[in-house]
Amino acid sequence: DVFDRDEQVGLLLVREIASSENPYDERLSLEERSELEQILDLFGSQNADIRSLVRNLQPVEDYISVTSIPDDFYKRLIDEINHLYREQLVLALSVLIRKLLENLVIDILRKKYGTSQLNLYYDQSRRRFHDFAVLVKNLDAKKADFDYVTPNLAKVIKDIERYRETGNSAAHSLDVNLTMEVFAEDKQRINYLVQLLVRTLQNI
DSSP states (O other): HHHOOOOOHHHHHHHHHTTOOOOOTTSHHHHHHHHHHHHHHHHHTSSHHHHHHHHHHHOOOOOOOOOOOOOOHHHHHHHHHHHHHHOOOOHHHHHHHHHHHHHHHHHHHHHHHHTTTTGGGGETTTTEOOOHHHHHHHHHGGGGGGTOOOOOOOHHHHHHHHHHHHHHHHOOOOSSOOOOOHHHHHHHHHHHHHHHHHHHHHHH
């Protein structure tokens, strides 16, 4: 786990563990002494402070933490979002959050209306799904149809629209001002949106 987070810290941690052992301990076999001496030679030249590095290696929680994921596509998408959050790649993070919300809206409309109202989510003339703005508008127009599934759906459509615009800005604007602090502040709200959309999709 340490090596996955930071290779330098992993190497220093090996050195710290090996340094605590005495290669001249009489209880060690010749083979064990030789192996320990090799480890110390290999990692002994490291001069960084292992304790301060480990202290700074704080675990980062997942950004999206839903308990029930519809399928492997969404699992991979959420895994990528969480990876981008850990790596603090804010522009890509914003775009993928937008993609996650967009695909959930598509699947909700598709599952609810099937091919009988294909135009709600699919543009046949262009052979592609509607733009996110059109999808949100159509979901808003049909929100009464979901009262029996999720009465709160109407209340969050404005929030979905907000994150749609944020994702658009990240993808197309050169001066977009996104920070990790903004995402940290929005984490709870975005998780609520994702969980509500997932629950809606599963309960149709």
